[in-house]
Amino acid sequence: MGIATSNKPFDERVKEAEADNFMRASVAKSQDAQFDKRTAARRELGNWEGWRDLSAQIRQHTIKYLPDYLEEFSDNVKKNGGHVFFAKDDKEASGFIKELAIKKHAKNVVKSKSMVTTEIDLDKTLLSIPGLALMETDLAEFILQEDNWDEPTHIVFPTLHKNRDQIQKVFQKIGYTGDNVPEHMAKFVRQYLRNYFMKADFGITGCNFAVANNGMINLVTNEGNADLTMAIPKTQVVVMGMERIVPSLKEAETLDNILSRSAVGQKLTSYCSFSSAKKVGEADGPDDFYVVIVDNGRSKMLNSEFEPMLQCIRCGSCLNVCPVYRQIGGKGYGSIYPGPMGDVLSPILGGYQQFRDLPYACSLCAACTETCPVKIPLHDLIRKHRYVEMDQLHLDHSMTNALLKTVGKGTASPALFADAMRGAHIGLKTFGKKTTEKDIKNLFPEGKVNHLPAIAPKLVHGWVDVRDLAVAPKYRENFRHWYKKNQQLTEEEQKND
Ligand code: SF4
Numbered sequence: 001m002g003i004a005t006s007n008k009p010f011d012e013r014v015k016e017a018e019a020d021n022f023m024r025a026s027v028a029k030s031q032d033a034q035f036d037k038r039t040a041a042r043r044e045l046g047n048w049e050g051w052r053d054l055s056a057q058i059r060q061h062t063i064k065y066l067p068d069y070l071e072e073f074s075d076n077v078k079k080n081g082g083h084v085f086f087a088k089d090d091k092e093a094s095g096f097i098k099e100l101a102i103k104k105h106a107k108n109v110v111k112s113k114s115m116v117t118t119e120i121d122l123d124k125t126l127l128s129i130p131g132l133a134l135m136e137t138d139l140a141e142f143i144l145q146e147d148n149w150d151e152p153t154h155i156v157f158p159t160l161h162k163n164r165d166q167i168q169k170v171f172q173k174i175g176y177t178g179d180n181v182p183e184h185m186a187k188f189v190r191q192y193l194r195n196y197f198m199k200a201d202f203g204i205t206g207c208n209f210a211v212a213n214n215g216m217i218n219l220v221t222n223e224g225n226a227d228l229t230m231a232i233p234k235t236q237v238v239v240m241g242m243e244r245i246v247p248s249l250k251e252a253e254t255l256d257n258i259l260s261r262s263a264v265g266q267k268l269t270s271y272c273s274f275s276s277a278k279k280v281g282e283a284d285g286p287d288d289f290y291v292v293i294v295d296n297g298r299s300k301m302l303n304s305e306f307e308p309m310l311q312c313i314r315c316g317s318c319l320n321v322c323p324v325y326r327q328i329g330g331k332g333y334g335s336i337y338p339g340p341m342g343d344v345l346s347p348i349l350g351g352y353q354q355f356r357d358l359p360y361a362c363s364l365c366a367a368c369t370e371t372c373p374v375k376i377p378l379h380d381l382i383r384k385h386r387y388v389e390m391d392q393l394h395l396d397h398s399m400t401n402a403l404l405k406t407v408g409k410g411t412a413s414p415a416l417f418a419d420a421m422r423g424a425h426i427g428l429k430t431f432g433k434k435t436t437e438k439d440i441k442n443l444f445p446e447g448k449v450n451h452l453p454a455i456a457p458k459l460v461h462g463w464v465d466v467r468d469l470a471v472a473p474k475y476r477e478n479f480r481h482w483y484k485k486n487q488q489l490t491e492e493e494q495k496n497d
Helices: 010-019 021-045 048-064 066-079 090-103 115-119 122-127 139-146 164-172 182-199 225-231 249-264 307-311 317-321 323-328 339-350 367-371 378-392 398-412 414-431 458-465 479-496
Strands: 083-087 108-111 133-136 202-205 209-211 216-221 235-241 271-275 288-294
Touching: 010 021, 010 323, 021 048, 021 249, 021 317, 021 323, 048 066, 048 249, 048 307, 066 083, 066 288, 083 090, 090 122, 090 235, 090 288, 108 122, 108 182, 108 225, 115 122, 115 235, 122 133, 133 139, 133 182, 139 164, 139 182, 164 182, 182 225, 202 225, 209 249, 216 225, 216 249, 225 271, 307 339, 317 339, 317 367, 323 339, 339 367, 339 378, 367 378, 398 414
Parallel strands: 083 288, 108 133, 108 202, 202 235, 235 288
Antiparallel strands: 209 216, 216 271
16 A cells, blocks of 8 residues: 555545545444543553653654664674564565565465555565465454455554444455444454464564564554464564564563553553564464564654654654544545644655645644643644645745735734724624524624635635634724723723822
8 A cells, every 4th residue: 555545635535534424433333442541551650751751762762763773683682593674665565564475475474454555565566476365354354354455544544444234344345244233243354264273384474563572573553463473374474564672671661561551551562572583392373484674764763853753653643633533534634644744744755746635634633632641742843844845845924925915014013903803893883794592603603604705825724714703892992992091991990109
């Protein structure tokens, strides 16, 4: 799939998302439920801010010494009998894995959930090998695969946009005859996938954390499919973004703790596994163990103002509090990385041309920054993207400059300011729509602009169509007038005292 999930213009994607009432209700319900679960899980841990500080320090320290830790990790994987491949981009990463699959005569590939494999378009690359069968084994990813490779809409809950009836229909295509009860459908998939696992000869997993000082891979999951992917096939390939390193098990423990609580509101996920190449005498595990470490644009962030984004542990918490994500869901962003983390990451990894609108899909409310367990200043990075875009894309801001200059002049002059206030009052009185009792969305009486002349610029229409504006008070009733009057009264009272 690659990073981009759609080539439609941003406006079009947003309009489609806005019209999808089911998706919006589903996202809102999920955000609310996740908020409650996450809050309870964090409270239970106690001193959440202390944990956040510690986690941020671990991530910052690791990123600062990333080349050293990567080298240490790579050496230890090799010492354990595994192999490491550093891929500079998506093509190199997926190309290497394709060659390996051909070399190993892979016929049945099983995969567990991994955003970075979606980023490098691995499924499509592998499926170009004649005679190779590939199966996504994470339940949500399996649903997307069976639904004609539908796109994911959340980094932790990829099928947030589907309900149980839609999922039932997907499963009916592969022989499911039961009802839409989630447990029944999950049981069916469990049996269905078990056959694939037993004959799998090539397994691919992602990686939550790679432990530098022992060369192990740490995965936190809830379904157990990743463990089967690691245990059964003779060849295991781990694909990881180059930033997913931790110095030792101690730091992995801290980060697993905050990751599980932030991602799914659990103390710890059902499975928390560490794996490496099979050692002599061990019964389980792969004969061949490969780790593919993917750059694909990440090193551009090192030593740049966007370096804090490398701290991300992909918990999805920022998506769960974002008011824009709540309205447009994952599909509105057109990236496999949606929400605030995607607003920052997508333009870096996929380019400003492709994702130029994402830094503007943000109200800068900073709810994401407040919730991020590793303290990434997301809203600030989004704002920085806007500056960069101004320069890189040579956006024309002459109109904004002219407008701001006019506003500056108007607010600096008391006479002009008073005239502007009078004009605003008359304008909103003339073009404003009276609030009716039914019109509960309008917070300000007569503030909804409803009669804009058709000749008004599109920008003005776009701005006022979705906003309620308070009618400015009459000149003789505004704050400045009140202040002047009261100041005079106070001075007179003081004289009389
Ligand atoms: S930016 Fe922070 S909150 Fe968002 S996914 Fe990454 S770690 Fe989680």
